[in-house]
Amino acid sequence: MKFTIQRDQFVQSINHVSKAISSRSTIPVLAGIKIEAYKDGVTLTGSDSDISIESFIPSEVGDEQFVEIEEEGTTVLQARFFAEIVKKLPEATVEIRVNEQNIAQISSGSSVFNINGMNADEYPRLPEIEEENVFQLKTDLLKALIKQTAFAVSTSETRPVLTGIHWSMEDGTLTCTATDSHRLAMSEAKVESEAADLSFTNVVIPGKSLSELSKILDDSEEHIDIVVTNNQILFKAKNLLFFSRLLDGNYPATKNMIPTNQKTMVQLDAKKLLAAIERALLLSDAKNNVVNLKSIDEEHLEITSVTPEVGKVTEDVTSLKFEGEELRIAFNGKNIIDALRVIESSEVAIQFTGAMSPFIMRPADRDYMLHLFSPVRTY
Amino acid sequence: MKFTIQRDQFVQSINHVSKAISSRSTIPVLAGIKIEAYKDGVTLTGSDSDISIESFIPSEVGDEQFVEIEEEGTTVLQARFFAEIVKKLPEATVEIRVNEQNIAQISSGSSVFNINGMNADEYPRLPEIEEENVFQLKTDLLKALIKQTAFAVSTSETRPVLTGIHWSMEDGTLTCTATDSHRLAMSEAKVESEAADLSFTNVVIPGKSLSELSKILDDSEEHIDIVVTNNQILFKAKNLLFFSRLLDGNYPATKNMIPTNQKTMVQLDAKKLLAAIERALLLSDAKNNVVNLKSIDEEHLEITSVTPEVGKVTEDVTSLKFEGEELRIAFNGKNIIDALRVIESSEVAIQFTGAMSPFIMRPADRDYMLHLFSPVRTY
CATH class of the missing domain: 3.10.150.10 (DNA Polymerase III, subunit A, domain 2)
Incomplete structure (x- = not known):
C-alpha cells in the first residue's frame, strides 16, 4: 500500500x-x-x-x-x-x-x-444492514432532536434500557424520548413525506451513540438517510457511515406518565428562571439539588433554598401568566436547568398537578417538545 | 456594616x-x-x-x-x-x-x-513589613521573569527549597533561578537605578506564590514596589498588596553548575526544534521522555525516539550554525520543550560539553537568560 x-x-x-x-x-x-x-x-x-x-x-x-x-x-x-x-x-x-x-x-x-x-x-466486518426501513432527516434537525433528549438518559446501568433514547415513528412523526426515571425529555419531528407509511416503536439507541454522532455531524440542511433494523441503526451522511447497536429490553410506556390534567399553570421568562435556579443551587445540598418554589400571588413566585450551616437564598421570579391554585413544591433544580438549557424559546410554561405529582415544562410557543419532572418530598 | x-x-x-x-x-x-x-x-x-x-x-x-x-x-x-x-x-x-x-x-x-x-x-493580621530593602520593576518585566523561571521549580517536597525561585541582587541586576536538579532556568534583569546599591542573596520565593501573583497582575508598564525582608516578600501594586512567605534553607550554588567550556555549539530554528521534539515525544517512554540527538553533518541534526512495541520516529533538523565536535546525546525532551515555550527568540543556541555533561540553551540573540539540562544515560 x-x-x-x-x-x-x-x-x-x-x-x-x-x-x-x-x-x-x-x-x-x-x-x-x-x-x-x-x-x-x-x-x-x-x-x-x-x-x-x-x-x-x-x-x-x-x-x-x-x-x-x-x-x-x-x-x-x-x-x-x-x-x-x-x-x-x-x-x-x-x-x-x-x-x-x-x-x-x-x-x-x-x-x-x-x-x-x-x-x-x-478486523471485524461491519454489520450487514438490510435497507428496508429507511427515512430521512435534515442534519440540523437530527442534531436538535439529539440535543433535546440525550442529556436526560440514565447514567446508571441498573436499568440498561434507560441509558438509551427511545425512537418511535407513527403517521410520519418521529418521537424521541429519554428518561432516567426522575425526569423525562421528549421531542417530536415530522419526517420527509416518502416515509409517511413507515412505522416502528421500541427502537432504543444508546445515548452515547447519538451524542458521538452529533459531535461528528456539521450543522447543515443536508439530508441524512437513517436505516432501522431489529438490532442496528445506520446513519448515512456524505462520505460517512455511522452504525450503532440498539439496546435490548422494553422501554417503559412513557406516554402514560405524562399528566393530562392541570391544577396550576405558570408562564415564565426562561432566562430569568434559569438564572434564579442557578443561584438557588449555590445553597442547595450538592447531592439532591433541592430547590423550593412557592406562589406568592398571581405575579410573583418565590424560589428558595437553604444550607443550614451557610445560609439561605430567596429569589423573586415574575409570573408572566398564572392560572389555577396556589402552589408549593420542591424539585431537583439541576434537572430543570438541564431542560432550560435545551429549550430555545424565551418563555416557558409549567403545568403542575399538585405538590406530589410530576409536572410538565414546555416552550410557551411550541408543543413539539416536553419535559417532565418528579417533585422531591421535603418532609 | x-x-x-x-x-x-x-x-x-x-x-x-x-x-x-x-x-x-x-x-x-x-x-x-x-x-x-x-x-x-x-x-x-x-x-x-x-x-x-x-x-x-x-x-x-x-x-x-x-x-x-x-x-x-x-x-x-x-x-x-x-x-x-x-x-x-x-x-x-x-x-x-x-x-x-x-x-x-x-x-x-x-x-x-x-x-x-x-x-x-x-482573622490573623497581615505580616508587618519593614520597608527597608525596596526596589521597583515594571509589571510586564516582573511577569516575564516569573514566566521564564517558575516552570522549572521542583514539584517534589524532598528538597523543599527547590520548590522556590531563588532571587539575588547585585550591582543593580536581579537574577532569578529555578531548578528541579535535572534542569535549571535562569533569567536576569536590570532594576531601576535608585536601587543600585541594594544587594541580597538566598531570597527563595515559593514558585506557587509567584505563579499566583503573575495571574493577578495585568501586563502593563506600571511599576511595582518590591519589599524584601528576612522571611517575607511584599509586592505593592495599585490597590493591591501581595505578601509571600520566603522558603527556609540554603539554595544550591547554581552558578558553579553552569559549564564555561564548550565542545559543540549548534544554532537552530526554535519553532522547528520544538515541533520536532514534540513529535519525537509521541514515541518516547511517557515516564522519562527520552529523546536522542545526533549530528549527521554540519547542516543536519537527527532527532529520534523509539517505543519498541509501537515504532520509531526520525526527525531531520537543519543546523543554522554548527561549531566543534560531532555530537551524540540523549535528554528529557519535555524539559527542552518547557524551556523552548518561554524563550521568545526565533533562534536558539545550544552549547554541549560532551554526552555525559550538562548542556546550555539560550536565545541566540540575548544573554540575559539561560537554560541548563542534564543529559540522560541511555546505556
Missing part, C-alpha cells in the same frame, strides 16, 4: 472514526483504525463493536485532488499513536507506505515515523 | 484575594474573605498564611463612584460561597449589609442571600 493524502482531510476523517474507538477494548485490533486504499479513495474505519464509523476520503472532488494512490492495500494502525502523529506532522501532505511485514512508514517533510501495523483481515 | 458596590469591581477583587485561599486550610477563618468597609472604600483580604493578598476598592476614582458606604464595619464571609454568589448576581450593583449577629445580607435586584459571617477580629 502506498498513497499521498492531504493532511487536513486525513486528520478530520481520523477524528471522526476515532470517536468509535475505546481505549478499553478487549479485542486488540479494535484499538486500531482500519485503512483501506483503493483507486477511488481511502476509507477509514473505527469500531468498539457498539458503534462503528466509516469515513471515506475520495481521491478527487471536482478539480481538487485529495489522495494520490500509488499502490492499493489495507492495514490497521494503533489509533492513539496514529491520530497524534498525523495531527503533529509538519507539512500539508502525508505519505503512507506499508510493506509486507505490515510496517507503516508515515512521512511528511523532514519527519519519518515507522509504526507496527496489524493485519486488516483480522 | 452597610454598603453598595459595583459588581464588576467587586468580582475582580474577590477573584484576586481568592487566589490566596486554600480549601484545605485548618484555620476556619482562613476559609473566608475578610471585608472591611471604611469611608474611603472597601478592602478585601484572603490568606492561606503562606500567601496573603489585600485588594482595595476605592469609593471613588475620578468622577466614577464604585462604593457607597452607609455604615462602616468588618466581617469575614466563606470565600467559596461568597465568590460564587457575587459572580451570579443579576444586577450591576450589590448591596451588602451585616447585622450584629454577623449575618450578611447580600442583595441585588430580585435576589437576596442571607449568609452566616464570622467575626473579623478572629
